[in-house]
Amino acid sequence: MAKKRGRGMAAVNYPTGMNLGGDPSQALVHATTTGSFIVTLSSVDLGQGLKTVMAQICAETLGVPTENVIIDTADTDTGPHCMGTFASRGTHRIGNAIIMAAKEAKSVMLEVAAEELEVDSGDLQTDGAGNIHVKGSPQKSISVFNTALAAHFKHGKTISGRGIFLQPRSYPEPETGKMTPATCYAHACTVAEVEVDTETGEVRVLSLKSAYEVGRALNPRMVEQQIIGGAWMGLSHALYETTEPYYPDRSHGPVDFNQYLMPGPGDLPEFENVVIERPAADGPYGAKGVGEMTANSPIPAIANAIFDAVGVRVDSLPITPEKVLRGIQALNARAPY
Amino acid sequence: MTKVAVQFTLNDEEQNEFVDSGSTLLAVLRGKLGLYSTKAGCHQGSCGACTVIIDGEPRLSCLTLAQRCTGRMITTIEGLTRDGALHPLQQAFMEGFAAQCGFCTPGMILAAKSLLDRNQSPSRDDVIDAISGNICRCTGYEPIIAAVLAAAEQMRAEMKKSA
Numbered sequence: 212m213a214k215k216r217g218r219g220m221a222a223v224n225y226p227t228g229m230n231l232g233g234d235p236s237q238a239l240v241h242a243t244t245t246g247s248f249i250v251t252l253s254s255v256d257l258g259q260g261l262k263t264v265m266a267q268i269c270a271e272t273l274g275v276p277t278e279n280v281i282i283d284t285a286d287t288d289t290g291p292h293c294m295g296t297f298a299s300r301g302t303h304r305i306g307n308a309i310i311m312a313a314k315e316a317k318s319v320m321l322e323v324a325a326e327e328l329e330v331d332s333g334d335l336q337t338d339g340a341g342n343i344h345v346k347g348s349p350q351k352s353i354s355v356f357n358t359a360l361a362a363h364f365k366h367g368k369t370i371s372g373r374g375i376f377l378q379p380r381s382y383p384e385p386e387t388g389k390m391t392p393a394t395c396y397a398h399a400c401t402v403a404e405v406e407v408d409t410e411t412g413e414v415r416v417l418s419l420k421s422a423y424e425v426g427r428a429l430n431p432r433m434v435e436q437q438i439i440g441g442a443w444m445g446l447s448h449a450l451y452e453t454t455e456p457y458y459p460d461r462s463h464g465p466v467d468f469n470q471y472l473m474p475g476p477g478d479l480p481e482f483e484n485v486v487i488e489r490p491a492a493d494g495p496y497g498a499k500g501v502g503e504m505t506a507n508s509p510i511p512a513i514a515n516a517i518f519d520a521v522g523v524r525v526d527s528l529p530i531t532p533e534k535v536l537r538g539i540q541a542l543n544a545r546a547p548y
Numbered sequence: 549m550t551k552v553a554v555q556f557t558l559n560d561e562e563q564n565e566f567v568d569s570g571s572t573l574l575a576v577l578r579g580k581l582g583l584y585s586t587k588a589g590c591h592q593g594s595c596g597a598c599t600v601i602i603d604g605e606p607r608l609s610c611l612t613l614a615q616r617c618t619g620r621m622i623t624t625i626e627g628l629t630r631d632g633a634l635h636p637l638q639q640a641f642m643e644g645f646a647a648q649c650g651f652c653t654p655g656m657i658l659a660a661k662s663l664l665d666r667n668q669s670p671s672r673d674d675v676i677d678a679i680s681g682n683i684c685r686c687t688g689y690e691p692i693i694a695a696v697l698a699a700a701e702q703m704r705a706e707m708k709k710s711a
């Protein structure tokens with residue numbers, strides 16, 4: 212009877228988006244009379260921060276402050292089409308659609324500004340702080356605010372743009388089954404350290420250390436949030452979550468937060484993360500999807516660490532104390548005395 | 549349904565309401581007073597999203613009858629912001645990225661506040677203990693624990709300055 216420690220690792224390659232009937236998302240961008248920009252989407256922020264990152268992408272493309280961008284995800288009936296927020300596709304697909312829409316809106320904005328300043332629109336640039344000026348001579352400038360006013364009330368123009376990103380459907384080659392289901396993949400590796408109590412079969416995860424290659428972290432603190440939240444969720448899948456922990460039959464299954472177990476604040480391992488940035492050629496400012504993969508690699512890493520600690524290979528989730536204990540007993544029964 | 553009169557102090561303001569007898573404080577806060585920051589996660593005392601502070605103690609408003617609140621002092625998250633200035637806990641949650649969907653956040657902050665009100669130098673375990681009745685499904689808890697510890701440090705520093 213002892214506590215035994217083990218270490219395990221696992222890696223994951225995770226596709227951004229999916230390949231069913233094609234994978235499109237659309238975005239519409241328009242300026243208000245006072246130069247705020249509204250991005251209309253049917254996509255949904257699940258709490259992962261989609262709205263923040265989409266505002267960053269739009270602002271970066273237009274060259275205006277992020278505070279001047281409002282993301283409207285109000286209505287899937289009336290908004291431009293989006294496949295949805297899933298498959299770690301939001302940042303990449305919707306972000307690309309916004310870049311396309313914002314570029315179109317920006318060109319109208321610069322045309323209006325050019326007329327106001329009596330210069331060529333090709334000579335203009337935005338300063339990221341709410342102004343448009345002639346390249347090389349910042350004193351010849353007009354604010355985005357005044358440009359929007361002029362567009363509405365003088366020039367009769369809408370500063371707006373349309374954007375779509377479409378990942379076309381890929382069909383498998385009949386002979387080989389070869390296809391291109393996704394264009395970009397994020398990568399990660401997790402090392403887990405566990406302690407297994409050989410008397411009770413209980414597993415305690417001591418640390419989860421991960422490295423993530425995410426293209427570019429558009430919002431580094433939010434990427435870190437995803438990674439830690441995901442590692443916790445992976446730990447939860449690995450050791451806790453099931454709808455059927457009870458005996459003897461299904462009607463004893465968990466129906467609420469008290470019975471459906473997940474790790475609490477007292478069950479946390481030490482988390483350590485490294486983010487590696489290798490911008491994706493087709494990503495918005497190089498970004499790939501990081502969301503779901505964060506819950507993936509911790510699971511096999513924990514399973515491998517348990518094997519390393521006590522030699523028990525559990526191949527169904529969650530890895531409950533009972534399964535570990537039965538595994539240890541089976542090993543002991545086989546062992547020569 | 550029979551109506552009963554309740555009278556309590558909510559975020560430093562006197563409240564007089566006629567409520568359905570048997571209605572919970574949660575139902576009164578959200579349904580009658582329109583204070584939606586107090587979240588309803590389970591209605592059965594297992595998630596902590598509905599946590600408010602009653603007479604200094606963290607309480608589950610879904611299990612508290614409004615009638616029982618007469619004469620009591622109640623704080624919801626709306627009561628933490630003073631003249632537009634965030635409470636150090638709110639500030640620390642924001643700076644520490646301790647919220648994602650935000651559903652657990654008001655309850656977490658109030659559970660943490662009642663800890664910090666009685667213990668200015670909590671250990672990590674004290675914090676874990678204080679928030680162990682509050683479920684979060686997004687953050688993995690780690691940023692929340694770190695934010696509460698950061699807020700405690702900030703509050704100690706402020707006290708030293710004003711002392």
Ligand code: FES
Nearest residue numbers: 589590591596610
């Ligand atoms: S709503 Fe009160 S504990 Fe869940």
Ligand code: FES
Nearest residue numbers: 648652684685686
């Ligand atoms: S931030 Fe979503 S539940 Fe805590």
